[in-house]
Amino acid sequence: MNRRRLVVVGADGAGMSAAHQALRVSRSRGVDLEVIVFEKTGHTSYSACGIPYWMAGDVESADALVARTAGEHRSMGVDLRMHHEVMALDLASGKVEVRDLEESRTCTVGFDDLMLATGAEPVxxxxxxxxxxxxxxxxxxxxxxxxxxxxxxxxxxxxxxxxxxxxxxxxxxxxxxxxxxxxxxxxxxxxxxxxxxxxxxxxxxxxxxxxxxxxxxxxxxxxxxxxxxxxxxxxxxxxxxxxxxxxxxxxxxxxxxxxxxxxxGIGVRPRVRLAMEAGLPIGRHGGLVPDEQQRVQDGVWAAGDCCEVYNRTLRSHWFVPLGTHANKAGRVAGTVIGGGTASFPGIVGTAITRAGRAEVARTGVLRKWLPQMGLNEDDVAVVTVDSTTASGYMPEADPITVCVVGEKGIGRLLSCQIVGGRGAGKRIDTAATAMWAGLRVDEVAMLDLAYAPPFSPVWDPVQIACRKLADRL
Amino acid sequence: MNRRRLVVVGADGAGMSAAHQALRVSRSRGVDLEVIVFEKTGHTSYSACGIPYWMAGDVESADALVARTAGEHRSMGVDLRMHHEVMALDLASGKVEVRDLEESRTCTVGFDDLMLATGAEPVxxxxxxxxxxxxxxxxxxxxxxxxxxxxxxxxxxxxxxxxxxxxxxxxxxxxxxxxxxxxxxxxxxxxxxxxxxxxxxxxxxxxxxxxxxxxxxxxxxxxxxxxxxxxxxxxxxxxxxxxxxxxxxxxxxxxxxxxxxxxxGIGVRPRVRLAMEAGLPIGRHGGLVPDEQQRVQDGVWAAGDCCEVYNRTLRSHWFVPLGTHANKAGRVAGTVIGGGTASFPGIVGTAITRAGRAEVARTGVLRKWLPQMGLNEDDVAVVTVDSTTASGYMPEADPITVCVVGEKGIGRLLSCQIVGGRGAGKRIDTAATAMWAGLRVDEVAMLDLAYAPPFSPVWDPVQIACRKLADRL
The missing domain is CATH 3.50.50.60 (FAD/NAD(P)-binding domain)
Structure with missing residues (x-):
């Protein structure tokens, strides 16, 4: 049996998810796959999203942000080379030029499959x-x-x-x-x-x-x-x-x-210099645009913040640099590279954070994006409601504001935005799941969501908003 | 224009939702509807679920549990008669026999539509x-x-x-x-x-x-x-x-x-004496079994804890006395009685509470119910995972255990159960929405759920469980 080789560029979420998953799936199929990962920095698999919390002292040390150390990756069978920068891709002959930054040496490494996981860089x-x-x-x-x-x-x-x-x-x-x-x-x-x-x-x-x-x-x-x-x-x-x-x-x-x-915090953009120099096509938002299997072209794969992702509601690609997409898309790529079947089904634009004590979360499309979908303000209805995160009489009840946008005619949910106290933010997942599944607004209003006084009013705030929106649609 | 009359028996969630919604919808259609509600107790529209928290002192007074007082209902146009017990239904001639408990008088009131919202009683x-x-x-x-x-x-x-x-x-x-x-x-x-x-x-x-x-x-x-x-x-x-x-x-x-x-707390059962005496059919679980419009028979409607509800996963009716279903189903009945269009699409069996500091939540079917669906243990796979409610390195991270059950072959999600710390319980809504929409387990694993370190690991625990379950299915 021939040994195949996967070369991965970048050892963060997307790259390492792909590396491990490719190993796991290929092994389960009896395929002998060698996985080499090149990482130009001295860091691997860390949570960039955790950095503000490390700065705040919520997290004691940078070690806590590292999901797996280089040693742990290696012990699981990945040939991980830190401080190795890939300088150029030769896609025609299946080789990468790699510089060992510590030894100041450059060499050429061949591959059967190439996975680009070069991430994003700050603007x-x-x-x-x-x-x-x-x-x-x-x-x-x-x-x-x-x-x-x-x-x-x-x-x-x-x-x-x-x-x-x-x-x-x-x-x-x-x-x-x-x-x-x-x-x-x-x-x-x-x-x-x-x-x-x-x-x-x-x-x-x-x-x-x-x-x-x-x-x-x-x-x-x-x-x-x-x-x-x-x-x-x-x-x-x-x-x-x-x-x-x-x-x-x-x-x-x-x-x-x-x-x-x-x-x-001016923004980030896909880090695609290598890919561009190798002649790979770049999308409207500056990232690679892989297909559902995360394939850019035959034998070349990409995932994570160097890519655009497909937005199921917009029906077009978008740049959404987020660890959760990177991990999922990397895993899909690894599964397919390893010989399995998988596809990345796209996103709906879900995000969450805190602004002070306010939990803020969103999914779907902004009203200013409507023209991209061939819609305008007359085609949608908007409802914003104020409610509470728990039954109003409970000490756990914090204010929550929910805004939902629905499309007239077909009645689908286009957007949900939430700002509120403790327990408000993750409610966006209900709207995100509903949008992902293509539910109508009136269906969301009738979902069987969890109710008990410490956790929700008898109608969940997302449902109150959707109930009122359904009346308007 | 003829004035029509709706008589509602029982002034809690289901009854009052139906009463107000029937008024609202009929008015919007220019229909003159009179709504009379009979309530045998001195209480209306209160949160029975809140009683343990009132006992605990979380809630200062019973008034806080009352969503709307009798006076508020009346000012909105509902003819609400407290301390009036409906003694008998005469469906053939469209009349109810009502006893005024304070005045010790009995009279007969005619109706065009009758709504039964008699609730449940403790065993x-x-x-x-x-x-x-x-x-x-x-x-x-x-x-x-x-x-x-x-x-x-x-x-x-x-x-x-x-x-x-x-x-x-x-x-x-x-x-x-x-x-x-x-x-x-x-x-x-x-x-x-x-x-x-x-x-x-x-x-x-x-x-x-x-x-x-x-x-x-x-x-x-x-x-x-x-x-x-x-x-x-x-x-x-x-x-x-x-x-x-x-x-x-x-x-x-x-x-x-x-x-x-x-x-x-031995249990509760549907309060259906009146309905039984009037010859209305009773279901397998002891409740009324209305159709999707909450119609029991022509001109007779029912909602709330006196009814069984349709479980979309089991594809059969079940007794689930819960305020959230009562309010929704009551609203559906009111809409239809008022001349509008609505249907109650059924439940998936979602519930949540606290057991000490543990948030506990569930949706879907128990493994011991599988035979009711023509399934047995060999037809399903079960995965239980331990994770955290926030990124593991954050101070917000509490333990969470998620158990998911999926059906082999078609890959649908049959059940999700969660026990964990703060922020664990309402995650059940993701599974509930996914099951309601009929998503497969592998689709749940790829949903676009909200991620940021204070709120979730990079893979939400529900998705970690579903990802592993998908591998097993």
């Missing part, structure tokens, strides 16, 4: 680079740098960007007692994930946590506030980066802000 | 009646009696019955610091709702809350421990019921227990 315009005290919140190395910055107990912080990373980082700073300002070019924080009136509730959650929110302002320059006080670092025996002098943030309209530290 | 064998200190936990009047009993700070309590009411009442007693024993004839508490290994976790939750659990024992007699100490009540100026002497509980095997108070 960092030139003006955002190289200013001490201003950093993204993306990688484990960013996390280490942030932990060092935060050890010096800065009294002020500015967050650039109102997306998920920006909101989570602002919440972290506020919880640490740092005077925090979040600056976003959107009309509200998270306005690329929530319709305006729900995004306003996200802002309220941040403000109640003590975050000052500045909207409609685009940052376009960062500057250092001046040199470190001479010798201060050495005198105190602290590191140099402990004495960064603070950051000046300049905005397009002329406004300026100063803060001791600045977190950059 | 109380002869041996369980008339023993001071031993009471069910069903009605608002039971709740008042319990509040009085608990004001005397009993030091010991015994709960007869391991169903939802028994478990909730035991939790209440334990939280009040009363030494509590729960006695159930099942092999575990809630063994009629959970498969044995999950029911064992329910027991563990109760035991960790300080409840002693005695299983496999059937109570068959209650007795008073002797007369009240002479004059004690009068001397202290307290009421007589404050001095009940305690209760002896005798079991079929000869075991005996003593406790100051005894809660009877």
């Amino acid at each position: 960092l315009p030139d003006w955002a680079r190289g200013v001490p005290g201003a950093l993204p919140v993306k990688t484990l190395d960013d996390g280490y740098a942030w932990r060092t910055l935060l050890e010096n107990k800065p009294t002020s912080a500015l967050v650039v960007g109102g997306g998920f990373i920006g909101v989570e980082t602002a919440e972290t700073f506020a919880r640490l007692g740092v005077a925090t300002t979040l600056v976003t070019r959107g009309e509200e924080p998270m306005s690329s994930s929530f319709d305006p009136h729900m995004a306003a509730l996200v802002r309220k959650g941040l403000e109640q946590a003590g975050v000052e929110v500045v909207t409609g302002v685009e940052v376009n320059a960062l500057g250092s506030l001046g040199p470190s006080p001479a010798g201060a670092g050495a005198a105190n025996g602290t590191r140099d980066d402990a004495t960064q002098p603070g950051v000046r943030v300049a905005c397009a309209g002329g406004a300026e802000y100063e803060a001791e530290v600045v977190a950059l | 109380l064998p002869d041996w369980a009646r008339g023993v001071p200190g031993a009471l069910p936990v069903k009605t608002l009047d039971d709740g008042y009696a319990w509040r009085t009993l608990l004001e005397n700070k009993p030091t010991s309590a015994l709960v007869v019955g391991g169903g939802f009411i028994g478990v909730e009442t035991a939790e209440t007693f334990a939280r009040l610091g009363v030494a509590t024993t729960l006695v159930t004839r099942g092999e575990e508490p809630m063994s009629s709702s959970f498969d044995p290994h999950m029911a064992a976790l329910v027991r563990k939750g109760l035991e960790q809350a300080g409840v002693e659990v005695v299983t496999g024992v059937e109570v068959n007699a209650l007795g008073s421990l002797g007369p009240s100490p002479a004059g004690a009540g009068a001397a202290n100026g307290t009421r007589d019921d404050a001095t009940q002497p305690g209760v002896r509980v005798a079991c079929a095997g000869g075991a005996e227990y003593e406790a100051e108070v005894v809660a009877l």
